[in-house]
Amino acid sequence: MEDIGFMCARCGGEVHDVTHNREGALDTVGYRHNRRVEPWDHALELAVGTAAPPDPTCDFCAAPDPSWLYYPTLDPEATDMFEVELDTTHLSDDDTAVAVLNMLYPWLACDTCSVLVADRNIDLLIERALERCPVPDDGPVDEETVRARLNGSLSVFFSTRPGRPQPSRAI
Ligand SMILES: [Zn+2]
Ligand SMILES: [Zn+2]
Numbered sequence: 513m514e515d516i517g518f519m520c521a522r523c524g525g526e527v528h529d530v531t532h533n534r535e536g537a538l539d540t541v542g543y544r545h546n547r548r549v550e551p552w553d554h555a556l557e558l559a560v561g562t563a564a565p566p567d568p569t570c571d572f573c574a575a576p577d578p579s580w581l582y583y584p585t586l587d588p589e590a591t592d593m594f595e596v597e598l599d600t601t602h603l604s605d606d607d608t609a610v611a612v613l614n615m616l617y618p619w620l621a622c623d624t625c626s627v628l629v630a631d632r633n634i635d636l637l638i639e640r641a642l643e644r645c646p647v648p649d650d651g652p653v654d655e656e657t658v659r660a661r662l663n664g665s666l667s668v669f670f671s672t673r674p675g676r677p678q679p680s681r682a683i
Contacts, residue, residue, distance in 0.1 A: 520545060521559035525566060530609035544610050547571070548619050549665045553645065555652035568680065570622040572629070572666075573640045578620035580677035582629070582669075597671040602660035611664035615672050626677055632670055638662045 518527040523545075531542030543558055544550055548571035570578040596615060600608050621629060628637045641662055647655040 516560065516562060518543060519559055519561045519563035521557040521561075522554045523551070524564040526563040527556065527558065528613070530606050530613060542606055542609070544606060548614055548617065548669075549641075549661050550607065550610055552647055552651055552653050552658045552661070568620055570625050571619040572621055572625040572637050573644045575622040575624070575644065578622045578625075578680055580621040580623070580626040581680040582619045582621065582673045582675070582677045584616055584618065585673050585675055595671075596668050599663050599667040601663065602656060603664045604657075607657075607661050607664060611661070611668045614665050614668050619669060619673070620680055621677060629677070634663065634666050634670070637666060 518529075519525065520527055526546035527543050528546040529542055530544050543556060545556055567576065568578055569576055596612065598608065598611060603611065625637060625640065628640070638659060642655070642658065647653070647658050
């Protein structure tokens with residue numbers, strides 16, 4: 513049985529609803545790519561179908577065959593309250609929700625990014641991501657938005673995953 517659900521018609525990727533824990537405001541449709549950082553090369557094209565299993569890529573820089581896996585260290589079910597440091601500078605509500613949801617998901621990293629993670633070097637991680645995947649001039653978002661997304665998601669990542677990664681072949 514194939515799982516029919518929402519997907520992105522453009523890239524075939526999985527989509528998730530980022531609004532379920534947000535009260536009030538039904539301002540925008542709250543669906544986003546189920547990726548650690550929302551892609552910036554195309555806008556989500558919501559469709560119903562079977563999402564393709566994603567090729568594993570580094571969630572920081574999109575390099576193929578990432579070697580390392582960071583599991584979430586936080587279990588929101590086990591605690592009534594938890595704190596994360598989230599840098600919301602220039603972040604939209606939905607981008608903020610995406611960043612916070614990242615607490616719950618594992619992140620994959622290539623060798624280079626895992627070294628940058630060990631150094632907690634957010635600036636270089638962002639530069640590397642933008643170098644490998646430049647923001648297109650005619651893309652859906654500008655570079656400032658992309659930097660805000662990276663900064664927001666990485667700030668949550670670093671406040672919830674201080675530990676060492678595991679080899680990704682474990683999954
Ligand atoms: Zn897509
Ligand atoms: Zn990487």
